Amino acid sequence: MNTPDVPLTQDLVLVGGGHAHALVLRKWGMNPLPGARLTVINPGPTAPYTGMLPGHVAGHYSRDTLEIDLVRLCRFAGARLILAHATDIDRTARLITVEGQGPIAYDIASIDIGITAEMSIPGFAAHAVGAKPLDVYAQRWRDFVEAAKDGSVAPTVAVIGGGVAGCELALAMSHALRQAGVEPAVTVIEAGPQISGVGDIARRKLIRAMAQAGITLRTDARVTQIEPSQVLLNGQDPVQAALTVGAAGAFPHGWLADTDLPLIDGFIETTPDLSIKGDTYVFAVGDCAAMPFAPRPKAGVFAVRAAPVLHHNLRAALTGGPRRTFKPQKNYLKLISLGGKSAMAEKFGLAFSGPLLWRWKNRIDRAFMDKLDHLPLMKPAQIPETTALGAREIMQEKPLCGGCGAKVGGALLADALSTLDIRTNPQVVTGVGDDAAVVKLPGGGFQVLSTDHLRAMIHDPVQMTRIAAVHALGDVWAMGAAPQVALSSLILPRMSPPLQARSLREITDAARAVFDAAGATLVGGHTTIGAELTIGFTVTGTRDTMPITISGARPDDVLLLTRPIGSGVMMAAHMDGTARGRDVANTLAIMEQPQSQQAAILRDAHAMTDVTGFGLAGHVLAMCKASGLRATLCQADIPVYQGARALSDAGVASSLLQANRENAPTQGIDDPLIHDPQTAGGLLVALPQKSAEKALRQLESKGLQGWIIGTLQDGAPSVTLK
Template sequence: MPSEMKSSIPIEKEIVLVGGGHAHVHVLKRFGMRPLPGVRLTLVADEIETPYSGMLPGLIAGRYTHDEAHIDLWPLATFAGARLIHARATGLDLAGRRVIFADRPPLRFDLLSLDIGSTARANVPGAAEHATPVRPVRKFLRWLGELHANAEARPLKIVVAGGGAGGVELLLSLRHRLSGGPHRHDFTLVTEGEVMSGHNARTTGIFRRILNTRNVRLLERTPVAEVRAGELGTVAGDTQPFDELVWTTGPAPHPWLATTGLELAEGFVSVDRAFRSVSHDFVFAVGDTATVVSDPRPKAGVFAVRAGPPLEANLRRAARGLPPRPFRAQRHFLSLISTDDEHAVASRGPFAAEGDLLWRWKDRIDRRWMRKYQVLPDMAGETKADAPLSPQDPEAMRCAGCGAKIPAGVLARVIERLDPPPSPAVMVGLREGEDAAVLRTTPGALMVQTVDFFRAMVSDPFVFGRIAANHALSDIWAMGADPAAALAIAGLPPGAPDVVEDELFQMLAGAVEALREAGATLAGGHSAEVAETMLGFAVTGSARQERLFRKGAMLAGDRLILTKPLGTGALLAAAMRGRAKGRDMAVALREMQRSSGPAAAVLRSHGARAVTDVTGFGLAGHLAEMIGRSGLAATVELGRLPLLPGALEAMEAGYLSTLHPSNAEAARWIEGAIVAERPPHAALFDPQTAGGLLAAVPPQAAESCLLALRGGPAPGAAIVGEVACTGAHAFIRLE
């Protein structure tokens, strides 16, 4: 959700949070509960879900589900009114106060906070090539799925390198996960010092006993000198064979920090006790990313969690021009270390204890902490258990994107009342109802024009620019034309000049990239101050008359092919209330940024006769336009409609676009009584932003066309129906 929807106060300062670590999720939650007027947060995260370190062993063991052990950053950022930039930062321009990326323009900030965690310390020759590091967690969890499949096929020798708490918990969790399979696996723990070093002797003794009773081979004081394929060599000259080697030997800093110009301590950002960089007072860093040079602490999750409240307070103070306040973390803390059987060991200073009750205590602590960031109030004040407002409710949030179009019925009545003078230059105009206007220029050559704009439906301005450009280009592709140039129509709320400048630049940079991919250029435009961010384009293209696609040119027997999955309207409606999953929104945004140009080329090469783009009026509304102009009918197979991940769940929960009720008027074209607000029928009326093309393709070419689409520009394409002769009463029949 764009931050303008949270407050009408002009944005004067930008706080950019790089990384979705434990401290930053606290900052987001607290800013959502108590916004700072004139200050906007932007979260930059290369992963849309943050794993909670305290529940990672349980996730590996299979005791927690993926969702139970992860914080979804999308609804959290929505709640905070923060922009979410789903991208990987690769550097900083501190002089220009900009975050650098590999594949998009730099992003400006006034204040910066780094909470990017750490990477695996693979400082042994061969470890990077032959071992599996625990970090990044996403890649490790993907490897875990592969390991489970391999373990079903044969017995494995599994070695874990690293005898700290993380390595011990991981080994025991892996052992538990694989224990129910058909094979007995061999586990070895290798550590260069004593197991559980850093903890008291009693804790060490407890874990030696536990590992022994689990038949885990423990190799203490055994530094690894080299890793080769299937074998590690020790400093003493011994070798240890393995099928899988997991590397947990401690954290290492992200390499790109060394290029930033920040003062570092062993590669980590040097900060004072207020978490402020000792070299740049507008930069903060916490967690594994930083080292408090005057009061260092271990790289442990407990310190990252406890850094959240003081970091939030100091970011607020810095934004107001006040000096930050120092924070002193405790030197001794309680560690609750889980084993593989709902059993845990408590360790603090010289104290140690173990028992099932300690595991249940740890489980309650972890779940309680996660609930703070997983169960969020709704944007309108409802709780997660409350029913969403109906799209017809006047208090419902108005959708952005193509869900904000004027209803089709209203638009049709306005067009009927207009009486534009005819022009010999206009071949296809207002009354023809095609996707774009067609003008005669030179003999045999045609100019194709269209215009589209809408309010921002996503908080990332660069991604919004790409979506807005692709959406406008879609009409050109649907007419069978080639885009040439575009004029931008941009509106932004008032704010500090630097803020407005960067926002406008980010939007237009995304648009220019999408236009360039389409072979078009940005030729000019107009901008203005408006209440909410908006962007659109007037696009001009060219075509030969014989190559034009027309909506009414389909023939009976043609197969109907849809090139993109449906569901953006429902997902965006759910996302506005913080009810859409981040991983589902990531897929939806990827589809909205996918150009329809290459798909149009495939359709043409397979003889497509009639094409339209499925946008604001939904599949049913746009199909009704096609059959209305052709005088034919159509059959649609509901079970073959491609849907975006999470779209069906959003519809079932009642999250429908505000345009959905007017789109549902197209139900009059459908045979039989249906409930247009309920799945799966609701998908027919869901408004699409930058949706796919709907094409009538000759039956003999349909399957090869589908294979070409799925293997290239449109992996989500599907044959959704067939063109038929007109029935006695119905125009669209559902199967």
């Protein structure tokens, strides 16, 4: 007997990608809770690991080594990831406000957003950077090192704050600048009388290490103003600094103060089970939380130790089970980097330093990151021992992709549609074979009609809706028509009525925003419950003159493309967990952008189509067959999504790739990316060389891109790649 699918009934929302949440995602992926829908809200696709930041600043670790890939973690956990800032929480309505998106509803929520080191010193916002958020500081530091190397800025650095974090970063920056071939001048500015946060023995060792590195320590120094090249102090000489870093204490994110969350000095007050005071539906962990039941300094070790308790209690909150109490250790080991590959360990007032301790710290940090990077392989679905002939072979093939990678092959589709006869209706101008059907309007002009739907390739229904809407509109834009009307066609997974209402609201709001911006009206649609999320739209558009088709290309036209290729490879790699999160996020961000401006610039093209499921070669060949021409594509000129080439070279491919290859063979170089199925792909345009160059200038003036990728000539329809 088949196990029935468990309907979705509860929304769990994790705000922030801190260490505790990252570990919860890993555990969730290994044992998801049936019936719970998981959402993560975080500004970026990655989250930097605190423990390795000094090593990264010193040059020991690459950026990739430092970052927790939240995109991969969320895919592993079956969670949708919303890349935006949370800005408010309504605990009465249980809604989280998200920048640039509608509110996200929750049944249970957890907040792990870390802290900031932004300081309220005059000039700080304009001329300094906080050590946290870490990703902002890390990027600013990388840019500063490059500028110091080429001599465009002086290698002078001021660090405000003489605690462990400030000293650690000062040592790391001094080391990195020397490794870059410049002589640094680094100053640590401490308002108190001495380095804070460590015992006497450790303090002496830190002072000795800083002196050996040539770092100046200013104590009893209060900053009054930060200027572009110096830091002004009360009663002391200014500190020269082309880069000023704030590392003096931990500051809560400002938006928390505007909520009704219980706060202690701006940090969220929690109880022993990690839920917030007075609200068992909301949890808080990490540096953004205050633990009056067990006060501790802000340190990543507590977030890591809290993760198992948080994971257990989140599941308990979703299932009505008993909760556990978090008991953080009173004494913990501090491992402090000393710039080079040396570190100091402190515990119980004792301190030791040397290269051996750095190797120990390095092993601990890498083990933590390996746990989040090398995710367990999930067991594939078992194939029944006895199946109908041919079923086992299909089930053993590559898993079905989402988006256009799930389409039926072009040859099969052409055979199925070959019996249609549009000649019986004199109003139908074109039907099978072009982007959309073209119908004559009784009062003059033309209407184009098309429909498309996509099997979800990501868990976020909002971003999936944007992509599906842009994808459907591509057929209208490709014919030079003005979008007119849209109807939705939705399949939702089985879920409770409240979750149905939340999902439909999010999808409808996202779709309406895309169609409104395109000048079309979303007038309704059809919804049903099924096995998985599928989003589609039927769209119409109008044009006074005959719409652009794929049959109007002329000899000596060039081919212009408005979007990179490789989305099929990227989404296939995302499914199997081999794509870098930043690359996936970059690809999706481009895919969800409308192409109305591009279409307006290119509306006088000889021929136009949008590159979708049949791949670049398939759509070029379709244009060649319709226009009676041959095409030559220049491989070096074809844009490819960031990361897609490496994935393709490693053998990653969409499930539709082979069918596309067979349907549109190319002569010359056999590049799988030429056949890669695209979702919400670019416009492919045939027009004269001078017109193409003018179009490129117009696109650039609007901040858009385009590429001339090949030419068309007389000859038997074919595609050659050179």
